[in-house]
Amino acid sequence: MTAASVRRPSDRYGLYLRAFWGLMLRDARVLAREFIPFLLRTIMNPLLFTFVFTYVFPKIGAGITPGGNAQVSFATVIAPGLVAVAIFFQGIAAVALPLATELGGTREIEDRVMAPLPVSVVALEKVIWSSLQSIIAAAAVLPLVLLVSAEPVSITVASWPMLIVTVLLAALVAGYLGLVIGTVVKPKQIGLIFSLVVVPVTFLGCTYYPWAQLSHIPWLQVLTLFNPLVYVSEGLRIALTPGIPHMPVAAVLSALTALLVALGALGTRLFITRVID
Amino acid sequence: MVSSDAPLSLDLRQVVKRYEPDAPNAVDGIDLAVGHGEIFGLLGPNGAGKTTTIGIATTRVRPTSGTVMVTGVDVCAHPSVAKRHIGVVTQFNTLDRACTVEENLYFHGxxxxxxxxxxxxxxxxxxxxxxIGERGRTMVSALSGGLARRTQLACALMHDPDVLFLDEPTTGLDPQSRMALWDSVRGLQESEGMSVVLTTHYIEEADALCDRVAIMNAGSILVCDTPDQIKHDFGDGVLVTLRLRQANDRLAAQLRDTDGVLAVDPDDDVIRVHVSAADGIVPQVVALAGPDLRDLAVAEPSLETAFIALTGRALAP
Structure with a gap:
């Protein structure tokens, strides 16, 4: 039969690549089946947030002027933050939610673990796939803010390289964080973890205010440095709204890179421990 | 059965698995050789180390020590290569719930x-x-146990493996599905010359289906041979099952002291007595049980009596 043609591999990495592609196809099929719920889940939070804070509030005269700077609309401040949340939340959820079930209750990860490629690459595929979803989420949220806001949103791509690098690093960091959560947390507790970890991370991730302005609350400014989302929000501010005070480029990129290396190593190790006794 | 030119389908040497440093060995230094085209059974009670052995052979459990080869490929050194030669049907339904039956097979391919x-x-x-041709579009979560097992089997065969591993393939199946699965396994051996390694705690499954059987207990292989040979070597007795009106420890002790009684395995109000095939012993056992006896069953030599002879206790509950 046809399988015989792949029986004798001359190119091991070619076979890994085909197996990897197979895993991506499987994930694509599953996402395609649930694309509308996926999209709704992605845009609901930013849509409502943008609607209330940048449409309703200005209309009823309860507008927020960030840092007393009337030149910059609140929508401009939160736009990068909302994109950051979308990337981050989507990245974590896309890995952690299915993985917790696949590893915990049904063990249905088994067939993918038995695919002819290293188990660490099975984990990598999950992260890469969630990164694609993160990028789709980011691309869906940004125009939404521009569309809904009643105030002018002054966003320009000041630096494409910075935008691309930040989005990619953020998506991978979120995916590996999802891998860590998905391997450690039991399926029943995953909802709890989302409210205990993901929600605080979102609210304290410099999404609705630039990090520099936290100088008014020094302890919080220091504390938020431990929040990975801060670097994503700030990185997107550098790329999209350079007029707003932001962290230095080097700080953002080195923090995200360090997080990627640390979470990548930890997540991969945890995943291997879970699937191989 | 073992052909000399092809590498062994499965070759375990001195394989040990200890899950925790101070726990007893789950698999305790076993050697196992399965030839090309053989249906090989690992028979033993729960906790004997059968599933761990299959896990080790299929890259999912890392052995503490020992060497593991599947069709000549070192499983520990090259798991990704070994996986191409291996098909696995796990004990529980591990099919991808997010996909249909056909998609499970398709993506596996x-x-x-x-x-x-x-x-x-x-x-x-x-x-x-x-x-299951007409079930292709069914989501796997909607399948019955028997259909799910058949889907798992079909899925494991997608890449035309050399060795098929079945972990407790018929546990939880109705008798009809069990027969159907046996037929499928025999068919794979006959038409494709596939090697099959399966675990079971059903005596009759090992007896009817397997060319050779390894009886496992507490992480060790006690004996490994054809079912007929095992019966001949170890099963040369009679298994008497006494059902009593109540548990009777004194009777069990008396039986142990009786000549010709090889093993006694009391379990609440049932006592299984393995006796030698000599004349007159069964009536003697019955006489000892006396008025307490409610029911009596006598079984001919079987893998069950062999197991009792080897371990001193019964395999089946």
Whole structure:
């Protein structure tokens, strides 16, 4: 039969690549089946947030002027933050939610673990796939803010390289964080973890205010440095709204890179421990 | 059965698995050789180390020590290569719940590098072969136990493995599904010359299906041979099952002291007595039980009596 043609591999990495592609196809099929719920889940939070804070509030005269700077609309401040949340939340959820079930209750990860490629690459595929979803989420949220806001949103791509690098690093960091959560947390507790970890991370991730302005609350400014989302929000501010005070480029990129290396190593190790006794 | 030119389908040497440093060995230094085209059974009670052994052979459990080869490939050194030669049907339904029956097979084929077209056509052929052709579009969560097991089997065969591992393949199946699965396994051996390694705690499954059987207990292989040979060597007695009105420890002790009694295994109000085949022993046992005896069953030599002879206790509950 046809399988015989792949029986004798001359190119091991070619076979890994085909197996990897197979895993991506499987994930694509599953996402395609649930694309509308996926999209709704992605845009609901930013849509409502943008609607209330940048449409309703200005209309009823309860507008927020960030840092007393009337030149910059609140929508401009939160736009990068909302994109950051979308990337981050989507990245974590896309890995952690299915993985917790696949590893915990049904063990249905088994067939993918038995695919002819290293188990660490099975984990990598999950992260890469969630990164694609993160990028789709980011691309869906940004125009939404521009569309809904009643105030002018002054966003320009000041630096494409910075935008691309930040989005990619953020998506991978979120995916590996999802891998860590998905391997450690039991399926029943995953909802709890989302409210205990993901929600605080979102609210304290410099999404609705630039990090520099936290100088008014020094302890919080220091504390938020431990929040990975801060670097994503700030990185997107550098790329999209350079007029707003932001962290230095080097700080953002080195923090995200360090997080990627640390979470990548930890997540991969945890995943291997879970699937191989 | 073992052909000399092909490498052994499965070759375990001095394999040990200890899950925790101070726990007893789950697998305790076993050697095992399964030849090409053989149906090989690991028979033993729960906790004997059968599933761990299969896990080790299929890259999912890392052995503490020892060497593991599947069709000549070192499983520990090259798990990704070994996986191409291995098909696995796990004990529980581990099919991908997010996909349909056909998709489970199709994507499995794609993982193994098959093209779109060949994966679809092979999936269709296998579904047809196992009588689930019309279930292709069913989500696997809606399948009954028997159909799910057949789907798992079809899925494991997608990439045409050399060795098929079945972990407790018929546990939880109704008798009809069990027979159907036995037929499928025999069919794979006959038509494709596939080697099959299965675990079971059903005596009759090992007896009816397997060319050779290894009886496992507490992480060790006690004996490994054809069912007939095992019966001949170790099963040369009679298994008397006494059902009493109540548990009777004194009777069990008396029986142990009786000449010709090889083993006694009391379990609440049932005592299994393994006796030698000599004349007159069964009546003697019955006489000892006296008025307490409610029912009596006498079994001919079998893998069950062999197991009792080897371990001093019964395999089946």
């Amino acid at each position: 794609r993982f193994f590098g098959m093209s779109r077209r060949s994966a679809h056509s092979r999936a269709a052929a296998l579904l047809e072969r196992f009588g």
